Amino acid sequence: MDAIFLQILNGLDKGGAYALIALGLTLIFGTLGVVNFAHGAVFMLGAFCAVTLNKILTLSQRIRDESVTFFEAYKEVPYLEVWFGETGSTLIEYSVPISILVAIPVMLLVGLAMERGLFRFFYNRTHAEQILVSFGLAIVIQEIVKAFYGANPIPQAPPEIFAGSANIGAMLGMSEAIVYPWWRLVYLVFAGIVIAAVFCFLQFTTFGMVVRAGMMDRETVGLLGINIERRFTIVFGLAAVVSGLAGVMYTPILPPDYHMGMDFLVLSFVVVVVGGMGSLGGAVAAGFLLGVLQSFAAMAEIKAIIPGIDQIIIYLVAVVILLVRPRGLMGRKGVMET
Amino acid sequence: MKSIITRRGLLKGTAAGAGVAALGSVAPTHFIKNAWAEEFRNDPTNKSAITLGFNVPQSGPYADEGADELRAYKLAVKHLNGEGDGGMLNTMKPLSLKGNGILGKKVEYVTGDTQTKSDAARASAKRMMEKDGVSMVTGGSSSGVAVAVQALCQEMGVIFMAGLTHSNDTTGKDKRRYGFRHFFNSYMSGAALGPVLKDEYGTERRAYHLTADYNWGYTTEESVKNTTEALGWETVAAVRTPVGAGDFSQYITPVLNSGADVLILNHYGKDMVNSLTQAVSFGLRDKQVNGKNFEIIVPLFSRLMAQGAGDNIKGILGTTNWNWSLQDAGSQAFVKSFGQEYGFPPSQAAHTCYVQTLLYANACEMAGTFNPVEVIKTLEGFNFDGMGNGPTEYRAADHQCFKDVLVVRGNENPSSQFDLLQVVQQVPRSQVEYDPSIFGGELGPYKA
Numbered sequence: 002m003d004a005i006f007l008q009i010l011n012g013l014d015k016g017g018a019y020a021l022i023a024l025g026l027t028l029i030f031g032t033l034g035v036v037n038f039a040h041g042a043v044f045m046l047g048a049f050c051a052v053t054l055n056k057i058l059t060l061s062q063r064i065r066d067e068s069v070t071f072f073e074a075y076k077e078v079p080y081l082e083v084w085f086g087e088t089g090s091t092l093i094e095y096s097v098p099i100s101i102l103v104a105i106p107v108m109l110l111v112g113l114a115m116e117r118g119l120f121r122f123f124y125n126r127t128h129a130e131q132i133l134v135s136f137g138l139a140i141v142i143q144e145i146v147k148a149f150y151g152a153n154p155i156p157q158a159p160p161e162i163f164a165g166s167a168n169i170g171a172m173l174g175m176s177e178a179i180v181y182p183w184w185r186l187v188y189l190v191f192a193g194i195v196i197a198a199v200f201c202f203l204q205f206t207t208f209g210m211v212v213r214a215g216m217m218d219r220e221t222v223g224l225l226g227i228n229i230e231r232r233f234t235i236v237f238g239l240a241a242v243v244s245g246l247a248g249v250m251y252t253p254i255l256p257p258d259y260h261m262g263m264d265f266l267v268l269s270f271v272v273v274v275v276g277g278m279g280s281l282g283g284a285v286a287a288g289f290l291l292g293v294l295q296s297f298a299a300m301a302e303i304k305a306i307i308p309g310i311d312q313i314i315i316y317l318v319a320v321v322i323l324l325v326r327p328r329g330l331m332g333r334k335g336v337m338e339t
Numbered sequence: 340m341k342s343i344i345t346r347r348g349l350l351k352g353t354a355a356g357a358g359v360a361a362l363g364s365v366a367p368t369h370f371i372k373n374a375w376a377e378e379f380r381n382d383p384t385n386k387s388a389i390t391l392g393f394n395v396p397q398s399g400p401y402a403d404e405g406a407d408e409l410r411a412y413k414l415a416v417k418h419l420n421g422e423g424d425g426g427m428l429n430t431m432k433p434l435s436l437k438g439n440g441i442l443g444k445k446v447e448y449v450t451g452d453t454q455t456k457s458d459a460a461r462a463s464a465k466r467m468m469e470k471d472g473v474s475m476v477t478g479g480s481s482s483g484v485a486v487a488v489q490a491l492c493q494e495m496g497v498i499f500m501a502g503l504t505h506s507n508d509t510t511g512k513d514k515r516r517y518g519f520r521h522f523f524n525s526y527m528s529g530a531a532l533g534p535v536l537k538d539e540y541g542t543e544r545r546a547y548h549l550t551a552d553y554n555w556g557y558t559t560e561e562s563v564k565n566t567t568e569a570l571g572w573e574t575v576a577a578v579r580t581p582v583g584a585g586d587f588s589q590y591i592t593p594v595l596n597s598g599a600d601v602l603i604l605n606h607y608g609k610d611m612v613n614s615l616t617q618a619v620s621f622g623l624r625d626k627q628v629n630g631k632n633f634e635i636i637v638p639l640f641s642r643l644m645a646q647g648a649g650d651n652i653k654g655i656l657g658t659t660n661w662n663w664s665l666q667d668a669g670s671q672a673f674v675k676s677f678g679q680e681y682g683f684p685p686s687q688a689a690h691t692c693y694v695q696t697l698l699y700a701n702a703c704e705m706a707g708t709f710n711p712v713e714v715i716k717t718l719e720g721f722n723f724d725g726m727g728n729g730p731t732e733y734r735a736a737d738h739q740c741f742k743d744v745l746v747v748r749g750n751e752n753p754s755s756q757f758d759l760l761q762v763v764q765q766v767p768r769s770q771v772e773y774d775p776s777i778f779g780g781e782l783g784p785y786k787a
Contacts, residue, residue: 007592015586066755071678074755152402154612156649166622178596182620185588254620255585256612256647260400264585299589301578311589312581 016292017192025240031279041266047248112241277332482506496787511778652749
């Protein structure tokens with residue numbers, strides 16, 4: 002029972018990341034009709050916003066290790082700690098949450114630049130061409146990040162208060178053995194808040210209403226004198242922000258490296274397909290569902306029955322969905338259907 | 340101009356030609372050093388330079404390690420050509436190299452990108468051997484790549500001096516006559532760790548293995564399991580994890596309730612960084628099980644990778660082939676050359692690649708030829724010293740180097756950004772030696 006509870010938590014946590022990336026992907030597909038393979042790179046760029054801010058906050062005074070003579074070896078003491086003592090240390094400790102504030106404008110700009118600088122020229126092209134160009138863009142972004150930061154993962158610590166594990170079992174009156182990292186719980190809550198915020202934005206604002214109308218019937222909205230293109234451009238930026246924030250908050254869970262976006266991209270695409278291309282609710286539901294399924298499939302008891310199931314479960318579900326219900330769990334009728 | 344052939348001229352020319360041919364057939368060969376016929380691939384005897392092929396990961400997850408390997412190779416070439424301070428040429432014993440290239444030929448090189456993929460690595464090595472005319476291929480940061488390229492080199496008749504490869508298979512069941520490994524292997528890691536684990540954690544432990552689902556992972560798991568079970572430890576479970584899983588939480592949570600008090604992470608590179616980081620975040624290191632502190636072990640450590648794990652590496656035991664902090668003359672000479680050239684210390688990958696290049700060059704010089712058959716025979720059973728890790732032997736039976744192995748611990752209190760691993764014990768070579776027949780495999784013929 003404890004193991005099942007923990008695997009549900011794992012699945013929800015993982016699903017949170019899938020859902021956030023898939024949400025951006027499906028938002029772009031639903032509004033602009035673009036299949037954006039560079040979206041994983043956007044997730045990675047978000048993570049590197051956190052890395053960059055951390056590097057800035059930890060700019061350090063170098064104290065040379067005199068015992069090493071063949072090259073410069075030194076111990077680093079961040080200037081913030083030297084100048085501001087405890088306050089400086091706290092700032093550094095909270096660099097990941099602070100990065101959210103930095104990532105929002107940066108990722109918005111990244112999204113707008115991608116849409117205006119590249120994707121708008123491919124709106125009327127085939128999906129195959131869109132995939133090729135966005136994949137190419139993803140590789141370019143990856144290589145740029147690698148040139149600056151190298152190929153190795155760069156660890157990011159959560160604030161000390163969230164560093165350990167929560168004894169959830171004791172809290173819920175269950176087994177003491179049920180512990181779960183605080184930061185993963187924070188991530189789960191954060192994913193829920195961002196998803197809710199995006200839905201509220203689209204559901205309860207005039208801007209969101211126009212976007213939803215545009216997703217239903219772009220031409221009619223245009224005929225009403227509304228500049229739907231501009232709104233869709235902003236939606237592209239919004240999708241980049243959502244994905245970027247997912248990346249920022251994921252850094253203490255998975256030390257970021259230049260390739261992390263690619264690792265998530267394929268899975269997130271499967272999530273979008275399973276949820277239904279262009280369906281926001283579908284993306285979120287499929288994200289959590291596939292996350293939980295993936296976690297259960299990794300249990301030794303399941304693997305003993307079907308070896309290797311943990312590596313194929315997501316794709317197996319996608320195949321079944323595409324065969325039985327090509328438009329996905331919550332997709333619009335006609336999308337991906339002949 | 341009109342050419343006129345006369346009867347007298349033709350006779351004179353024929354007679355002169357026959358004379359030269361006759362002289363050639365009776366002249367003793369010692370007048371013509373290196374008088375080997377062109378009977379092996381890419382013979383550089385009639386060229387002014389010898390070309391070496393450095394096949395390293397320049398892209399992909401091990402690109403940083405590959406970049407360090409390449410730095411070491413360039414440094415080795417420099418030293419072989421008599422430039423720089425000579426590095427380990429000042430400490431290597433026995434030494435036949437003279438600092439004038441190899442057998443008087445300038446050393447040149449070409450590079451390739453393995454991408455840490457077997458097919459890409461083979462394609463790159465093939466291009467080097469067929470198009471660039473390399474006399475030796477070296478490099479790599481993965482056992483899968485090493486085994487694949489080594490087999491190709493055997494077919495092509497070109498010597499392969501493996502880079503970083505730790506699987507038992509490289510010099511075990513997949514060993515080849517044309518392949519040589521200086522790096523240590525999984526068996527040696529297990530054998531070196533054993534006594535230290537006994538001293539530190541006792542003989543009544545319950546171990547849980549998370550193992551990378553490929554060749555290297557299996558051999559490491561097997562080797563460490565054999566060692567720990569011989570100590571009296573019980574293996575609770577050994578779970579295979581997909582390579583590049585990213586999030587290992589679904590594999591780590593079962594450890595919490597398994598009754599295990601030791602987690603052994605048979606992971607390398609990014610997988611090691613991720614699984615270790617996540618295991619620590621699940622509170623495993625703060626846990627008490629069976630009345631003992633929960634411990635994590637990483638059988639193969641790398642300083643470059645340790646950087647990625649940050650503070651999580653502190654206090655964790657593992658093994659490494661070499662570390663820049665070693666104080667022997669050879670290590671110091673290499674660290675000095677490398678440090679002055681690049682401004683930071685070399686990694687274990689850089690060290691093994693540098694040494695491999697020098698060993699190949701020295702063997703050519705000793706054999707007096709580039710003929711791979713003679714070079715192989717020279718390397719087989721070659722005993723040397725002054726290259727770090729103490730006296731070393733290239734065992735003839737499996738082409739595996741035998742030398743001291745380092746058991747290290749993540750440094751709790753590093754004095755600098757490079758001071759990540761603390762050497763706990765330099766385990767003597769005799770403790771990590773084994774019978775070459777235990778892994779099976781055949782070296783194959785000398786003639787490719």
